[in-house]
Amino acid sequence: MRVLLIENDQTIAGAISRAIGRIGVRCEQQSQENVETLIAERDGSLENYDAILVGNASSGDTFIASLRAKVGAAIIVSLLDHRCVNSTIQHLRAGADDVLVKPINPQEIEARLHAVRRRTHGHSSPELTVGRLTVFLDGRDPAVDGQRLRLSHREHAIFSVLALNVGRVVSKEKIYETVYTLSGSDPLDKVIDVYICKLRKKIAEATGGDKYIETVYGRGYKFEAPPDEDRDPGDPAPMRAGRPPIPALIKTPSTICARA
Structure with a gap:
């Protein structure tokens, strides 16, 4: 599974990427600014990821909506700094498939990604x-x-x-x-x-x-x-x-x- 992590804080991005890498999941990093440039240029590289994790991002729901329009069926998971019902609702309505609160557990993320991918293919059972x-x-x-x-x-x-x-x-x-x-x-x-x-x-x-x-x-x-x-x-x-x-x-x- 190939995962893209969008995180503006490089320290946090490095920690999350290393944690996910330890469970054998390939994780690449991009800043929100770089991804917005790819979306504006209609670059097709974003469509090659199985899942996209969205960390610290300004105008999170608007950014997720534009990301969803670009990546189609790819799984989008929003990573919040703290629990917030309003943000969770907004991100899910904008197109996120799931919302998690940091710090994240890499095994939990992997399990959630497999579950979403399974359901998108019409399988209710693992x-x-x-x-x-x-x-x-x-x-x-x-x-x-x-x-x-x-x-x-x-x-x-x-x-x-x-x-x-x-x-x-x-x-x-x-x-x-x-x-x-x-x-x-x-x-x-x-x-x-x-x-x-x-x-x-x-x-x-x-x-x-x-x-x-x-x-x-x-x-x-x-x-x-x-x-x-x-x-x-x-x-x-x-x-x-x-x-x-x-x-x-x-x-x-x-x-x-x-x-x-």
Whole structure:
């Protein structure tokens, strides 16, 4: 998750940024003046952030409103110096998704960001059951039949994009922009194919060959539970995670990668 902190007090900005960085969340800093310049110049870089934290800012509600108009669906959290009901109401009405009072707890911010992102994608629960996979929308690795499926940092980032949009087609460009915060272009977006291949291989090895990530040619990828008819009725039940793989049921890596 890529976060932008807008804070005019550099001492406070440094402390918040370091605290958030310790939990593995990438946090960048900008002053209100610099951000207002980007908004006026219609710079598109603000749209590359998953969340924006707004600290000390003059005309907070007006600034948040202009920020909301610019960043679209990005999560906006207002950080107040002290509890104030009027400011909280004004900031929420202006477009903030949440309001917190300093000093902040980085774990709480991370949990709140995951919760808002989950709800914006239509998920009320922090867990999804997709076939034999349990998907956690709070940053944890998925599980197969209760056993953790270990993913690398980049694999997890890509898997999270697909999981949040379960059942919907996600373009390769959208995945690239979300994960790398850059516009995808050939051949750079070919890296997505590589990681999709790795994800398919890990999921197949853990589920006995089940296919959860479908390539929708010309459009992107779709994550969903494999239909029952994909398995031959005469085949034995799929293996459980942790048991030795059944060769007859496992697709070879070359076959899996070829379908990426």
